Structures are given as C-alpha cells and as structure tokens.
Amino acid sequence: xxxxxxxxxxxxxWPVLASLAMGxxxxxxxxxxxxxxxxxxxxxxxLLGVLxxxxxxxxxxxxxSRRGLxxxxxxxxxxxxxxxxxxxxxxxxxxxxxxxxxxxxxxxPWLDGEGAKGVAALLWPDFxxxxxxxxxxxxxxxxxxxxFSPWHLPLVNTLIxxxxxxxLTVAHEGLKEGYRATARNWLTGTVLLGxxxxxxxxxxxxxxxxxxxxxxxxxxxxxxxxxxxxxxxxHVIIGTIILIAILGRVVSGHxxxxxxxxxxxAAWYWHFVDVVWIGLFTCVYVF
Numbered sequence: 001x002x003x004x005x006x007x008x009x010x011x012x013x014w015p016v017l018a019s020l021a022m023g024x025x026x027x028x029x030x031x032x033x034x035x036x037x038x039x040x041x042x043x044x045x046x047l048l049g050v051l052x053x054x055x056x057x058x059x060x061x062x063x064x065s066r067r068g069l070x071x072x073x074x075x076x077x078x079x080x081x082x083x084x085x086x087x088x089x090x091x092x093x094x095x096x097x098x099x100x101x102x103x104x105x106x107x108x109p110w111l112d113g114e115g116a117k118g119v120a121a122l123l124w125p126d127f128x129x130x131x132x133x134x135x136x137x138x139x140x141x142x143x144x145x146x147x148f149s150p151w152h153l154p155l156v157n158t159l160i161x162x163x164x165x166x167x168l169t170v171a172h173e174g175l176k177e178g179y180r181a182t183a184r185n186w187l188t189g190t191v192l193l194g195x196x197x198x199x200x201x202x203x204x205x206x207x208x209x210x211x212x213x214x215x216x217x218x219x220x221x222x223x224x225x226x227x228x229x230x231x232x233x234x235h236v237i238i239g240t241i242i243l244i245a246i247l248g249r250v251v252s253g254h255x256x257x258x259x260x261x262x263x264x265x266a267a268w269y270w271h272f273v274d275v276v277w278i279g280l281f282t283c284v285y286v287f
Contacts, residue, residue: 001083009064014057021049058245062262075261082265086272089235093276096228100283103220136219144221145213150285153204156283157197161236161274164193168243172267174235178257180250187247190270194240201233230279235273242266 028043050195064070094103112129134143148154167189208214214222246266249255255263 010267012057012060014053014060018050018053018057021053023047030277052199062249062254065262075153078265081276082090082268086268093231093279096224096231097279100224103224107220108133121137130132132197132221133219134221142213142218144218147212147214147221148204148208148285150281153200153207154281154285157204158197158277159199160197160200161277164197164273165191165274167193168267168270169260172263173253175250175260176257180253184247184250187243187250191240191243191247194236194243194270197236198233198240201229201236228284230272232276235276239266239270242269243286 023046025043025046028039028041031039032043033039091162108129108131111127132144132147134145134147136143167186171183171186171190174180174186207227213223216222216226245268246263249262254260
C-alpha cells in the first residue's frame with residue numbers, strides 16, 4: 001500500500017508483451033488483407049499472444065485481489081476504468097449506426113437525384129433509392145438476392161439475449177444475497193444462452209453466404225450487415241468467455257456478497273452487448 005490508501009503494483013512485463021502481441025496481430029491482419037494467406041501465421045501468433053497475456057495478466061490481478069491488496073480506492077479505479085471502457089464501446093458502435101443512418105438518410109436519396117447532390121443521378125439515371133439496396137448502381141457489384149426476415153433467426157437471437165440478461169441479473173442478485181448455488185446455476189444458464197446465440201449467428205452467416213447472396217462484396221448492404229452484426233458477434237464471443245471465467249471463479253468460491261466487482265463488470269459488459277443487439281435488430285433487420 002502507498003500511504004495506506006492505494007495499492008501500487010510491482011513492475012509488470014504484461015503491458016509491453018501485450019503491445020508486442022497486438023502489434024504482431026495487426027501486422028498479420030494487414031498482410032492478410034493485402035497478400036492473402038501469407039498473413040495468417042503472424043496474425044495467429046499475435047492473437048495467441050494476446051490471449052496468453054490477457055490470461056496471465058488477469059491471473060495476477062485475481063491473485064492480488066484474493067490476497068486483500070486492494071482497498072476502496074482501487075475498487076473505484078476499477079469501476080471508473082470499466083465505465084470508460086464501456087463508453088468507448090458505445091462510441092465504437094455509434095460510428096457504425098451513424099454510418100448506416102448517413103447511407104440511408106442522405107447517400108441513397110442523393111444518388112436517386114434528390115437535393116443539391118442530384119447530379120449523381122446523371123451517372124445512373126435508372127437508379128431508384130431503396131433499402132435494402134438489392135440492385136447497386138454499379139453493375140460490377142452483385143447485390144443480395146434476398147434479405148433475412150427479422151421474425152425468424154434474428155428474433156430468436158433477440159429473445160435469447162434478452163433472456164440471458166434476465167438470467168444474469170438473477171445470478172447477480174443471488175450472489176448479492178449470498179445464495180452461491182443460485183448464482184452458479186443461473187450464470188451457467190447465461191453462458192449456455194450466449195453459446196446458443198453464437199451458434200445461431202454462425203448458421204445465419206452460412207445461410208447469408210450460401211443462399212441469400214449477402215456477402216461483404218454485396219454492395220453497401222452486405223458491408224454494413226457484416227460489419228455491424230460481425231463486430232457485435234465478436235463482442236458476444238468475448239462476453240461469453242468472460243462469463244465462463246466468472247463462472248469458474250464462482251465455482252471456486254471466489255466473491256462475497258459485498259465484494260464481487262469482477263462479476264459486476266462482466267454483467268455491465270453483457271447488458272451493454274444486449275442493448276446494442278436490440279439496436280441492431282431494429283435498424284439492420286426490421287427497418
């Protein structure tokens with residue numbers, strides 16, 4: 001403790017190693033985009049490095065917490081840090097929702113000859129603005145042949161995520177009341193629902209590519225569809241991994257009714273992911 005009020009950790013190698021691993025992953029990803037499969041080995045090594053550093057770094061944090069090295073000030077730091085992290089994620093998805101809004105509210109009407117930008121219609125005189133954009137004005141781009149009905153798989157996934165927020169809340173309340181078995185069982189249910197969502201979205205992506213003609217090359221609709229739902233799916237995968245780790249800690253006897261911020265942080269993240277999906281379901285699938 002420093003001055004009896006704040007824990008000062010020992011020097012750590014993890015930030016440096018995390019930076020190196022993330023750098024390797026980004027170099028590999030860039031190489032993959034430009035030169036194809038040649039980038040896979042570097043990106044894979046970088047990704048494995050990031051996962052290893054995260055695992056070992058969080059292990060150290062858990063051990064420090066279990067040894068009672070953290071106090072109220074440290075708890076506030078963790079809460080503020082998680083709060084700002086989620087805010088950064090809000091802005092991340094806000095950029096995608098803003099892009100979708102711009103395309104639908106401004107770009108498409110301009111291409112159709114509306115307003116001061118109507119000169120664009122001279123390039124494609126037969127173009128008619130509609131969403132989803134099934135027939136892109138550039139004939140070199142093949143639009144989707146069909147779009148997903150929001151009332152089938154997307155609705156099922158919506159119900160799954162909303163249900164998972166309910167089960168997670170029950171687990172959290174059980175932990176706060178000291179009912180560890182309740183927390184364990186309902187958290188297990190939340191993890192299973194998260195896995196179901198991932199499997200259903202994987203099947204939906206297969207259907208999109210195989211039968212609907214929805215690909216990253218299928219015009220602006222295909223690009224926005226996969227960017228928005230794909231990044232959200234990545235967040236669900238990350239959130240599920242976090243919940244599995246928290247479940248392991250609950251089973252191991254970690255946390256108490258008044259000291260379980262790691263559980264709370266995981267719940268904050270999961271509820272955020274659920275709210276984003278409701279926005280995606282409304283803006284990408286329904287309207």
